[in-house]
Amino acid sequence: xxxxxxxxxxxxxxxxxxxxxxxxxxxxxxxxxxxxxxxxxxxxxxxxxxxxxxxxxxxxxxxxxxxxxxxxxxxxxxxxxxxxxxxxxxxxxxxxxxxxxxxxxxxxxxxxxxxxxxxxxxxxxxxxxxxxxxxxxxxxxxxxxxxxxxxxxxxxxxxxxxxxxxxxxxxxxxxxxxxxxxxxxxxxxxxxxxxxxxxxxxxxxxxxxxxxxxxxxxxxxxxxxxxxxxxxxxxxxx
Numbered sequence: 386x387x388x389x390x391x392x393x394x395x396x397x398x399x400x401x402x403x404x405x406x407x408x409x410x411x412x413x414x415x416x417x418x419x420x421x422x423x424x425x426x427x428x429x430x431x432x433x434x435x436x437x438x439x440x441x442x443x444x445x446x447x448x449x450x451x452x453x454x455x456x457x458x459x460x461x462x463x464x465x466x467x468x469x470x471x472x473x474x475x476x477x478x479x480x481x482x483x484x485x486x487x488x489x490x491x492x493x494x495x496x497x498x499x500x501x502x503x504x505x506x507x508x509x510x511x512x513x514x515x516x517x518x519x520x521x522x523x524x525x526x527x528x529x530x531x532x533x534x535x536x537x538x539x540x541x542x543x544x545x546x547x548x549x550x551x552x553x554x555x556x557x558x559x560x561x562x563x564x565x566x567x568x569x570x571x572x573x574x575x576x577x578x579x580x581x582x583x584x585x586x587x588x589x590x591x592x593x594x595x596x597x598x599x600x601x602x603x604x605x606x607x608x609x610x611x612x613x614x615x616x617x618x619x620x621x622x623x
Contacts, residue, residue: 387413387414390414397420398424399423399428401563410457453500457598466482466524468523470523506548507551508553510601514556515616516531518556551609552611553612579620584618584620585619589616
């Protein structure tokens with residue numbers, strides 16, 4: 386129970402990687418709040434790309450639990466995106482991906498950090514992807530957004546180190562989440578090629594990401610910040 390007494394907020398935590406991380410944090414004793422567009426009972430409905438929604442979300446956590454120790458920035462767009470040449474990506478779709486995948490993390494961090502500073506520290510874990518390290522084609526907006534998350538993590542870690550707020554990142558490979566499984570065309574294009582490229586040649590599941598994400602939230606990682614852990618079965622060595 387390494388996280389007993391800690392309050393954690395997980396965005397996009399209703400299913401997939403977010404839910405698996407939320408369950409992992411709860412197993413270590415954390416009081417977990419899930420925020421999602423379709424949250425489970427007791428969760429918070431929030432659009433993390435909306436500034437007012439994000440402010441309300443953090444206010445609800447603080448009013449209901451009195452503190453905020455851990456922020457898992459997991460919400461994002463992926464499986465619903467069509468793979469296509471970058472010249473065919475509409476500008477409004479590009480902007481939506483950047484809003485949901487990157488601006489959301491700026492907004493959530495900006496809303497959560499004052500409370501973490503006041504209580505003397507905190508842990509932020511951003512969910513990126515292995516794609517920017519491999520240069521995956523035909524999803525330029527998605528890959529660019531996930532690369533930006535790595536940069537955001539490093540810069541924010543520098544800025545918040547003096548406040549004892551640790552900012553780290555995990556970058557999963559192609560993961561068989563509920564969202565992915567709802568889009569057979571994505572599985573057809575990416576599943577076999579992803580598995581074949583791995584050192585550990587099997588499907589990646591949400592639970593594969595939990596150990597690293599939870600570790601970064603525990604006292605065992607109190608001297609770790611600004612780092613990105615790629616979790617993809619050895620498809621990319623980083």
